[in-house]
Amino acid sequence: MERDALLMGAVAYDPKVVTIWDGFRRWFAAQDFDFDYLLYSNYERQVEDLVEGRIDAAWNSPLAWVRSVRLARAAGIEAQALTMRNTDCDLTSVIVVAADSPITSVADLRNRTVAVGAVDSPQATLIPLLLATDAGLRPGADLTVRRFDVGVGLHGDHVGGERDAARALAAGEVDAACMIDANHLQFTDEGTLASGSTRILAQTGPYDHCNMTVTSAGPTERLTRFDALLRSMQYSDPVVRPLLDLEGLQQWVPGRTVGYGQLERAVDLGGFYDDAGRVTAAEYRP
């Protein structure tokens, strides 16, 4: 279907999503660029709509990117990472234990219980559990996984599952908890984890987070302008600065796809999606 506006999908994981994209929409209009957005309740429908051409761009989680690549390939087109936030690059996740825990290595987690975030959280479930797998521990067999399924379908954007995992650790209900590096600091700052009460047992390698996914079948000219406009946003501009602050970036940078290797591997190992991008995770109901 021909559209005048560039139509972007975003997942409504928080009410601020409306503030952010409404604000950007006004800004785009001021640049004489016809932009609109569609809100989704979960990432799965968003990436399906992207590949089927119902939207031109998808503001995707890393897991949604992985699925977009597979769905697009199966449809004979190619998913591309147009742009991303400067703050999306080189994140890490950590496995945290109590400061006085006898556990000193990932291997020590054998026969222990590890708290993780939602089933579809790259940062608090899929990528950190890869650390255990790489240490020879099969999640669910060699160690017990206690999952905190908050906001399933939001790919971990909702912080609730991660926070509940941290609370379980603080309460002594589990031996370890998984979270993104920034949330370890935040949970300590806010008091969910008492200062000095936890120890970082292991840290994953760096990975990348969200990107603005488009496909080779998209409206090339409009997408080029969209990319150029996003990248032209300046943090010194008081009109966009509050929106950039809300979205958690200082600058849109060129999209790169080198930072999704760990997640690809975790998805394959855990059987989350198949090669064609079909959802195969048994306990995943977005």
Add this chain to the structure above:
Amino acid sequence: MNGSVARTVDLGDLGFDRGAHLLVDHALRAVPAGTLVAVVGRDPALGVHLAVWARRRGHRLEAPGVVVKGTVEADRWGDATRAGDPDAVTDDRAPARWGLAARGALVESGGPQPGFDLDTHDVVWADVAARLYAQALAGQWDPAVAIDWAAQSDLPVEVEDAVVQVMTYLIENEQAALTVPARFLGRIHPHFREIVQLLAVQVADEARHVEVFTRRARLHGRPFGVSGAGGRASLQSLLDEPDFTLALFLLSVLGEGSFLNLLSFLEQHAPDPVTRSIARLVLQDEARHVAYGLAHVELAVAADPAVRGRLRLAIERRHDALRDTTGLNEAVHDALVVLAAGAWNADAIATGVERVRALEADMDEGRRRRLTRIGFAPDDAAALSALHTRNFM
């Protein structure tokens, strides 16, 4: 590693969960963007948390523990400006973008632009405001302590009822005197904070006046007096005045100005010590209100002599609007007579009448004096004073 480390911050045992960012931030503020700053410390989570913090603040890690200062702070504050001079108000218009910021604060660009429409020096300012505000704070009194509510009083019931009627009248007048500045308070640009402060205290003063007049009315269990439609129409015309200078002129210069005479009258002639005490205390507060109103109107006239014409029109317009109302309720007038009589007999009442006539003459004389001070010729002042509401306020 590109370039060399310009400085090193040693955090010791301090972690980012306990304020380490303050030390790192401080070090980064002192160097230009692009400078390398090394961060060392013994907190086990330092490496992880430093990377998180740097990413969030727009810095980059060159290597573990080495931060490259980014441009985010400069981008945010590069075009920030001071919200005026902390020691002096602008002699022009206070910009909306200063909003609620403290006078002299460094204001980030962007953000809300509240609609404080009373934002111009000549529209709100009076040099005397800061001094009056200080006096007002020093002069605050506690009704429970400042007034001996148990003081002996054995007034005849007719005289007590007259006192209660006067209190009933005063309460509705004080309500108007509270509402008028309260309505303007939220419209005055916070840059003119002395004016905001003074009016805020003025509102609090009036709230206290309402309290003490109410308490005096209820002191001996007699029912409240009457509230005439004409009196309330007169007060309503004060509430309806949308112009700040004109409202202050009508309320403070003419209305509260007349009340100074009324309160002096009550202090002198009230038949019981409680009413005399109340009148004395309220008089002090009202004198400040009149002083500000007068100073403001004088300044406004000095800045623009045409304001005087608008003042005249305001008096005439109000007079016309109230032409068909009775003005001062007859019951209030009679109550003042009986109050000033202090006793229920013919001789005392004759004295009361004399005193009320003297009061009205005093009010007229006071209004003419203040109008003359604003710059009206004596004949003009006399004519305009005569047009003032018969309800006094």
